[in-house]
Amino acid sequence: MRTSLPHLPVIVLAALVALFSLVPLGFIAWVTFDVGWETVKTLVLRPRVGELLLSTLYLELLTIPLSIAVAVGMAWLTERTDIPGARLWAWLAITPLAVPAFVHSYAWVSLVPSMRGLAGGTFVAVLAYYPFLYLPVAAALRRLDPAVEDAAASLGLAPVEVFFRVVLPQLRLAICGGSLLIGLHLLSEYGLFAMIRFDTLATAIVDQFQSSYNSPAANMIGGVLVGCCLFLLALELLLRGNERYARVGAGAARPAERRRLGRLALPALVLPVGLAILTLGVPLVTLGRWLWVGGAAIWDSEVTRAVGETLLLAISGGILATIVAVPMAWLSVREPGRLQRILEACHYYVGSLPGVVVALALVSITVRFLLPLYQTFAMLLAGYVLLFLPRAMVGLRASIAQAPVELERAAMALGRTPAQALRQVTLRLAAPGAAASVALVALGITNELTATLMLAPNGVETLATRFWSLTSEIDYVAAAPYATMMVVLSLPLTLLLHAQSKRTIGQ
Known part of the structure; x- marks a missing residue:
């Protein structure tokens, strides 16, 4: 053209x-x-870089599957079941985005000072980042044509089989996109993992920069980190595939029927209530505690x-x-x-x-x-x-x-x-x-x-x-007002994301 x-x-x-x-x-x-191939080999192929690469890989392999399980479970409960308070839980599922990731880690380290390493980093990362998966998965569930699921059920498939053989494959694009977003955040995140005392490629670059602002070592680790980002982008493209996810017709105009949970309604509340406590309750209680201790003087x-x-x-x-x-x-x-x-x-x-x-x-x-x-x-x-x-x-x-x-x-x-x-x-x-x-x-x-x-x-x-x-400086009391103001200023973003996700499906 x-x-x-x-x-x-x-x-x-x-x-x-x-x-x-x-x-x-x-x-x-x-x-x-500029530094030459020999210097590149010396800086990149050293054991320390290998350790950082493995740590980052373990973090990705643990956090992303757990986030998928949590996000898909929450999206299914809030969009496809008659769980009590579905609208409230749907809103609370994205509000963790109003809390910066390093504020999540601040809250948990304040509450559990022994929280360290890969396990602690994975736990906090899942709580901080799973909404990036919940948003596209929930939107995709709202757009799915329920007639396809009805046809599968009419062929004798049980509800669990319908979910895994019909619904889940149609969520592939949403899951891949959300997983890529989480994976890139994990590669770039510094504050969360520095506070948890878990070394990644990003924390190593900042440490090198602080010790020597123009360090060749930091530049080379940056190159490794860029390579990891490009690998994630290529992997997401490969996993996404070329399958067709849309039908020629407009599909059924009616929304999908919400499944009755019956006796499972109360047990099903464990997931949304637990997530609300872990993602919002702990940060708010921690901030409230330090604000109370500091008083007006802070x-x-x-x-x-x-x-x-x-x-x-x-x-x-x-x-x-x-x-x-x-x-x-x-x-x-x-x-x-x-x-x-x-x-x-x-x-x-x-x-x-x-x-x-x-x-x-x-x-x-x-x-x-x-x-x-x-x-x-x-x-x-x-x-x-x-x-x-x-x-x-x-x-x-x-x-x-x-x-x-x-x-x-x-x-x-x-x-x-x-x-x-x-x-x-x-x-x-x-x-x-x-x-x-x-x-x-x-x-x-x-x-x-x-x-x-x-x-x-x-x-x-x-x-x-x-x-x-x-x-x-471990001055958690003095830090509380700054964390609080970040949350207050971030709340409009959460509301905007929620409104946009609704508009994309015409609701």
């Missing part, structure tokens, strides 16, 4: 953003070439300052990431083509990279070539744009797709340039989606820890970094 000349400036802008998003991968490749001016700086960075980063995403979002809807798909992939892939790798790349580049930009707001915002560009793209694409292209053409017929038509017509109609993108990015920045630790200017402390510095 040939590109029309008026769209060339938009393509150029999208290409520049795509090139910028390739900086982390380019940095890893350049460092590998709510000092430092908390207010951290809230202000967090909001400033979050709003600035959210607006900037959304603006940067506009050219590609518009092209993907209005001018789809092979080149546009390649550029779009560059925009999205960076969301799969760990924040520690993105930050490491920006730190090393600024130190070597752009020293005046080292530890500046500009470089911190650049890191946020890279990390959260996919979030901005999702909301913008959907909202631009809903803005009629005929209105753009009418504006250009009346003398507007393509840029003016985009700004004055399409973006105004897409404003709600753009606002949602800003909110999603801003709330992601609110809870971001690793990149902020590595890129923030001296003296700048967000809620996350201030919380981390205090917990590192």
Whole structure:
């Protein structure tokens, strides 16, 4: 498909953003070439890296299957059974996302100081991340055609057989997508596992960075971590397969009947009630306890300052990431083509990279070539744009797709340039989606820890970094207000995700 000349400036802008998003991968490749193959072998093939790789692998192999079991079980109970309080449990199933992962670990380490190692890390990771699987699985269950299950039942299959032979295979895409998201989070997570005292590739990179900010060892471990991310992406693509999951017709309009649990209703409540206690009860009780111990004195001016700086960075980063995403979002809807798909992939892939790798790349580049930009707001915002560009793209694409292209053409017929038509017509109609993108990015920045630790200017402390510095000193009382404010600021994200998951199925 040939590109029309008026769209060339938009393509150029999208290409520049795509090139910028390739900086982390380019940095890893350049460092590998720069240090030489012998140094790469020495740093990568040493026993310590092997131990970290095995630890990370064990974490993935334990956490993902457990999260699948918990998420699918919860989704089935809340969407397909008459369990008492189904709507409440459905909402509570996603609210753990309002609690940052490292706050989950803070709550559990405060309650059980002996919680350490792989078992502790897996336990907390499942509690923190299973909602990433619950959301797509629950949405998929609501979209399934109940006639297929009725046909299977009419052929003599028992309910359990219908679930495993008919329903579960249709959840494959949702399970693969959610599992990939959890797997990438496990690779990139630092705070949760550092507090649990469980070493992973991400924690090792941060440790190396703190001891020597431009360490070749940290750069090489970053390369290993990027390789793990690419492997996960390829594995998810392989497991997803090419099977068809949609039917030609619209399917049955009626919703699936909720199965009566009868005497099993009370035993079935064990899962949602237990999860609510473990994911929400423990963090809230722990925070309440430390807030009570500290009293009003811990709510000092430092908390207010951290809230202000967090909001400033979050709003600035959210607006900037959304603006940067506009050219590609518009092209993907209005001018789809092979080149546009390649550029779009560059925009999205960076969301799969760990924040520690993105930050490491920006730190090393600024130190070597752009020293005046080292530890500046500009470089911190650049890191946020890279990390959260996919979030901005999702909301913008959907909202631009809903803005009629005929209105753009009418504006250009009346003398507007393509840029003016985009700004004055399409973006105004897409404003709600753009606002949602800003909110999603801003709330992601609110809870971001690793990149902020590595890129923030001296003296700048967000809620996350201030919380981390205090917990590192085992001052759990003083850290409680910062954790509380992060949860309060994250609640809108939970509500937004819940509302979006409902809208996707027309409810």
